[in-house]
Amino acid sequence: MTFEEAGQRFTQLRAQLESGQITEAQYAEAVNQLQVQDEAGTWWQLDPNSGSWLRWNGSIWESIESSASAAQSQPAATQPASSTGGSSSKADHAPVGVAPVGWGQIVWDIITLGGCGAMAAVWYWYSGMAETAPDTKTCVTMVALPFALMVLRPWTDRLLLKLQPHITKIPRMVLLGLGLAIPFLVANQLYGRYTEFEYLFRTIVISTLLTYVLFRTPLVRPKSTGKNPTPGGTR
Secondary structure, eight states, X not given: OOHHHHHHHHHHHXXXXXXXXXXXXXXXXXXXXXXXXXXXXOEEEEOTTTOOEEEEOSSSEEEOOOSHHHHHTSOOOOOOGGGGSSSOOTGGGSOSSBOOOOXXXXXXXXXXXXXXXXXXXXXXXXXXXXXXXXXXXXXXXHHHHHHHHHHTHHHHHHHHGGGHHHHTTSOHHHHHHHHHHHHHHHHHHHBTTBOHHHHHHHHHHHHHHHHHHHHOOOOBOOOOOSSOOOTTSOO
């Protein structure tokens, strides 16, 4: 993807957001995919708030001050068509920091927890049919682990953001294959080391965390301290 292509796609996404075709969460997730690598190997990404370019400094996405010297090392900022008029869009006033969680994400989280709760209930009943007591620890983990990932999403997204320049280099089909293979690979590695309920418990925890790291798209926006950003610093 080139800088021009990323800019054109950003304009399309902003228009879809303003017309209500996509939610804020979907918009932020799509914009976070618009990453471009320049000839020097530096990664750039568009800011969902302003449409200006952010540069990856190895730890975080940083804003570059709009001075003549900084502009020489920065691709031309891509502003959405709506920002040239007298009115500003809803996204222009969205708070910086963690991207907002839309209703679509909330509904999906509820469905996820409901499905995990149903599976935990079935496993509790099935494991209780054995001579041992029901596998309470695994049942609780089936619900508690996804719930914890939802609650800690703002913090985990900031950590996962550091991996995005590397993960985005992996072809989507390869990622899909890894996602399908991880539970089997983890189970194979743990087989023989643990038995019965402990084996299942560890397989679920490790597999869930690994697939989350690979497939979660961080929805993080740069923090603002009220100061002008400087090269090498953070906003």
